[in-house]
Amino acid sequence: MSFDIASMAADLSSPVAKRRMDGAIDFLRFEGKCDGFLFAYKDEIAGRFVTVGQRGYGDAVADFLTDSIDTRPEFEKQFSNHEFIFDWTEVPGFATSYSGSQVLRPQGFNNGVLMLLHDSVGEIIGMCHGNVEKKDFPGTGKELLERMRPAFTGYALDRRSAARFRLTHRELQILDCVRRGMSNSEIGEQLFLSPRTVTTHIEKILRKLGVPNRVLAAVYATELGLGSDDRSVDSQRAALR
Structure with missing residues (x-):
């Protein structure tokens, strides 16, 4: 992966929220050592996740990661404990599950995390996927994800509100x-x-x-x-x- 540090810094300080989110994704990939990263909010009307931005995934993989994964058994632990960020080693059977063995590993990923975003009453409003080629997910990546959870949560809330009224x-x-x-x-x-x-x-x-x-x-x-x-x-x- 190669990064334009100046462009990343400009995006992070941009007055435009979408550019800041793009900068945050690049920052997490650079500083958190994530080879792939995806951020999505949950449309409360359609009841589905909508990708805001992603890096490092093919379109088919990105679509899979936002398409009813809450119904897949390999993600049950994450959706049942949405306060925590689990990597593959902390979810029994994930590496050999359909998501791990048939979707992510063929794309070169060997570990990853799902961070669920929720509002003040615990309703899931969005999510962030981070995946790496290495077998161990970097601790710095988890730490940065947790620190940036409020930023992603706030933006997911804004996108949900906008989607509710279908504002352009x-x-x-x-x-x-x-x-x-x-x-x-x-x-x-x-x-x-x-x-x-x-x-x-x-x-x-x-x-x-x-x-x-x-x-x-x-x-x-x-x-x-x-x-x-x-x-x-x-x-x-x-x-x-």
């Missing part, structure tokens, strides 16, 4: 501007959009959120964390100190 990336950007009290003209200047385009987007946002005006949209956005990266920013900075 542009609509989230505009909603964040509305939340910060910006006028349509100020939003247009910041995002290089015409006032008419901004107005059209805001009308769509109000319909999707089911609120009559931008004031209530801003209140709703603040309560649900929509359009705000503050939680993810703070938790990621804390993890990297």
